[in-house]
Amino acid sequence: MATIQIKAEVAGSVWKIVTAIGDTVEPGGTLMILESMKMEIPVIAEDGGKVEKFTVAETEAVNEGQVVAVLTK
Numbered sequence: 593m594a595t596i597q598i599k600a601e602v603a604g605s606v607w608k609i610v611t612a613i614g615d616t617v618e619p620g621g622t623l624m625i626l627e628s629m630k631m632e633i634p635v636i637a638e639d640g641g642k643v644e645k646f647t648v649a650e651t652e653a654v655n656e657g658q659v660v661a662v663l664t665k
Contacts, residue, residue, distance in 0.1 A: 593664050593665065594665045595644070595662055595663070596637075596639050596641055596662070596663040596665060597659045597661075598659065598660055598661040598662070598663065599657050599658060599659055599660065600626060600635060600654045600655065600656060600657065600658050601633070601656065602628045602633055603628060603656045604626040604627050604628030604629070605627050605628075605651060605654065606624055606627075606648050606650050606651060607624075607626060607627040607650070608625045608650060609624040609646060609650055610622055611623050611643050612643065613644065614643060615642070615643045616640070616641070616642050616643075617637045617640055617642075617643065617663070618637075619638060619640045620636055620637070621636065621637050621640070622634040622637075623637055623643070623660075624648075626654065635661070637663060639663070639665065640663075641663030642663060642664050642665075643662075643663055644663060644664050645661070647659050647660055647661065647662070648660045648661075
């Protein structure tokens, strides 16, 4: 089983997690929404898979390039 690390493309804070552990997401599906400089930026799964875990929680600050979720394929 391959694991896919999903990374934040911008620094900001986790505004809302829109999927749950165990959900299956399609390529291009939104996992969570970050807030950065008063803009909402979706975190997208480039590859589809099953959500195994989140490494952040809502309202938590994240850095650019930080792993925020892990999917399995």
